[in-house]
Amino acid sequence: MSRFLLSPALVPVRSAALARAGAVAVATLLTGATAQGAAQAPDATPSAARALYVADCASCHGADGQGNPRIDAPGLAGLSAAYLARQIDGFRRGYRGRHPEDVEGMEMRPMIEGVADEDLATLGAWLASLPLPQPSGDAATGAEATGSDPARGETLYTACAVCHGRSGEGNDALGAPRLAGQAGWYTARQLRKFIAGVRGSDPDDTSGASMRASVADLDPRDVPDLVAWVEMLRQRDPGE
Ligand code: HEC
Ligand code: HEC
Structure with missing residues (x-):
């Protein structure tokens, strides 16, 4: 098993694309100019799902769903559609993010309150189709x-x-x-x-x-x- 520990592939790679996405996410966060994220994301497609994501979720979860440790928001890209749907349902119905000590869950829960059910389903399916985030210096432990x-x-x-x-x-x-x-x-x-x-x-x-x-x-x-x-x-x- 130690072969995994010794593999040179374990050295975190910080890709240029990720650095760019991170910069976009920060710019988006600081300025609130969410359209900027859509325009500059590496493989932006003008799909309805991405537009919804940029409007409602990207400010915290990052332009490409890679997450943002500075605001406690996890990566969402590449999680399964079924899991995403269930978590969204959990926040929606309140069984996730309701415990008084769940500070981050309580931050997340109101973020989907105004989003229509069909839009949440679109978002979940689209996020599941995105490539997994690459490890970055920030995201690593x-x-x-x-x-x-x-x-x-x-x-x-x-x-x-x-x-x-x-x-x-x-x-x-x-x-x-x-x-x-x-x-x-x-x-x-x-x-x-x-x-x-x-x-x-x-x-x-x-x-x-x-x-x-x-x-x-x-x-x-x-x-x-x-x-x-x-x-x-x-x-x-x-x-x-
Ligand atoms: C204000 C910042 C913020 C916004 C905006 C936001 N989220 Fe979150 N989200 C969070 C935080 C913080 C967590 C982590 C909660 C925890 O630690 O339990 C989270 C967690 C999640 C999770 C759970 C992931 C997992 O692995 O269990 C899902 C799914 C999610 N968010 C989806 C969304 C979607 C979809 C949107 C847009 C409609 C959105 N979020 C908008 C902050 C945000
Ligand atoms: C009996 C099956 C089972 C076992 C064994 C199990 N898990 Fe889980 N785990 C789950 C399920 C189901 C969920 C999703 C819970 C939900 O829907 O909120 C989960 C969720 C998680 C999450 C949250 C991920 C996220 O995106 O929010 C982490 C982290 C995790 N498990 C780690 C572990 C670790 C580490 C172990 C071993 C110590 C472990 N699990 C053992 C079934 C299991």
Whole structure:
């Protein structure tokens, strides 16, 4: 297994396209000029879905759905349509983002209040079709990775692979989202929320409850090791 740890492919690559997208996202955030994101995004298509996304979501989730750690917004690109639809439904119905300690969830929840149901469905399907975000300096764990032990994380991850897949590719039949490609800071935060019951304890959140039960025995101190391993999964092909 150590071959994954030694692979030169694990060195994070910061592509020019991503740097450009990040700059657009920041400019969008600072100026509120959302149209700018559509005009300058690398492969902008004038589709209705992208227009909706730029208007309602890009200011936080980034021009290409890559996420923005400065405002706690995760990457959405490449998550499955089924998972995205369920999370959107969760925020809509309030079983996600309602817990009084779920600060980031409460930031997200009002953002879809004014969006029509059919537009949310369009958005979910479109986001699922986008390429996965490339790792960036910002999105990588940074602080999380310091002093963490990915080899120990790999061992801990065997319990997670049952649902999330050996390569973190996710499994829609079990409701388990893709983890490979998500930013480490977000993965760590969600794990801590599930462990503490800040996410997954609402009676209407059946999928969240299944995830929560799976981490019931996990110590919060295991999170950095697990996340260090999960961050490496983005470099692996599904099924490897
Ligand atoms: C004001 C900033 C903001 C805006 C605008 C926003 N979001 Fe979010 N979103 C967040 C934050 C913060 C989170 C993380 C919540 C958490 O930590 O639980 C989030 C989480 C999500 C998630 C959960 C992802 C996952 O992996 O579980 C989805 C799906 C989502 N947002 C979709 C959208 C869509 C679609 C739009 C546009 C209609 C949108 N968001 C607009 C801030 C925002
Ligand atoms: C029994 C199946 C199962 C097991 C085992 C499991 N999970 Fe999950 N996990 C889920 C489901 C289902 C969800 C989606 C919950 C929801 O819909 O809100 C989830 C969600 C998550 C999320 C949130 C992702 C996001 O985009 O917000 C993270 C992070 C996560 N799991 C990590 C792990 C880790 C790490 C382990 C092992 C310690 C693990 N899971 C074990 C089923 C599982």
